[in-house]
Amino acid sequence: MFPKRRMRRLRLERIRPLIRETTLSVNDLIMPFFVDETIKKPVEISSMPGQYRYPVEQISDEVGNCLETGLKAFILFGIPSSKDDIGSSAFDEDGVIQRAVKSIKADHPDAVVITDVCLCEYTSHGHCGIVENESVLNDPTLEILGKTAVSHARAGADIVAPSGMMDGMVEAIRTSLDEEGYENVLIMSYAAKYASAFYGPFRDAADSGFSFGDRMGYQMDPPNSDEALREVELDIIEGADIIMVKPALSYLDIIIKVKSEFGMPTAAYNVSGEYAMVKAAAIQGWLKEEEIVNEMLISIKRAGADLILTYFAKDVARRLHEYGEI
Numbered sequence: 001m002f003p004k005r006r007m008r009r010l011r012l013e014r015i016r017p018l019i020r021e022t023t024l025s026v027n028d029l030i031m032p033f034f035v036d037e038t039i040k041k042p043v044e045i046s047s048m049p050g051q052y053r054y055p056v057e058q059i060s061d062e063v064g065n066c067l068e069t070g071l072k073a074f075i076l077f078g079i080p081s082s083k084d085d086i087g088s089s090a091f092d093e094d095g096v097i098q099r100a101v102k103s104i105k106a107d108h109p110d111a112v113v114i115t116d117v118c119l120c121e122y123t124s125h126g127h128c129g130i131v132e133n134e135s136v137l138n139d140p141t142l143e144i145l146g147k148t149a150v151s152h153a154r155a156g157a158d159i160v161a162p163s164g165m166m167d168g169m170v171e172a173i174r175t176s177l178d179e180e181g182y183e184n185v186l187i188m189s190y191a192a193k194y195a196s197a198f199y200g201p202f203r204d205a206a207d208s209g210f211s212f213g214d215r216m217g218y219q220m221d222p223p224n225s226d227e228a229l230r231e232v233e234l235d236i237i238e239g240a241d242i243i244m245v246k247p248a249l250s251y252l253d254i255i256i257k258v259k260s261e262f263g264m265p266t267a268a269y270n271v272s273g274e275y276a277m278v279k280a281a282a283i284q285g286w287l288k289e290e291e292i293v294n295e296m297l298i299s300i301k302r303a304g305a306d307l308i309l310t311y312f313a314k315d316v317a318r319r320l321h322e323y324g325e326i
Ligand SMILES: [Zn+2]
Pocket: 118, 119, 120, 121, 127, 128, 163, 164
């Protein structure tokens, strides 16, 4: 008891780093990139200042720049030159992602390349699966997801990341990969993905806005958390190697629950809307961006995430490279 116990002794400046419970390292970070088949030079995304769509021909150089900061892992989203009802450009062997992965792996074989596996960027209606009568069909979508994952693995992807919240998607993809001899390709599943308004800027970035309805029919309802555990458990049973909670900041409670319940490698997606909020306030001079970003990412790690997908990854990696720790 006070006065023998003085908590402030632990807060002396030279003592604080010694007892810090949570730290951030470049190994925790995954940088998302948008690769666009329809452009010839990088195009800034208006609702995500500082983030760009890159042409296929330039993505490998940008990955190279990131590798110099110590970043190792990247997740790719594709914007194809053509879209149709079933998203067939998603599994085109010569599609945008397949070409991007091949070029990155040719130049940087040690980079960890993760590919988003979904159809919403490739379908003309913008939904994550095959649509009939304005409803997304689950089972016929699975076959296309399997084909897409195999085509990414064939191009050299290390990890495929199914994000469409179809029932059975992880099992379908694991089976397809194993049948084609890609048993060492990992699956990082968007296991607890909420139907969130925080994805708004992403739809500008990936050109994946939908022409009708919403995604409440397959993504999770934000008020639910027990359901997240059931979603995650199913994905683990189906063969997911890494499971993801998305978004991150409004769902820290879900990260804690998932990590403590399953003890699996757990990723959290610090999404486009979370990025845009910080950027908008920083541009106005209302927040100090670097301090906010550090605190935000540490909070996601403290909640139990092993990996953070964040558009701030490159900036943070640069600071870690410079200062050692932040
Ligand atoms: Zn999707």
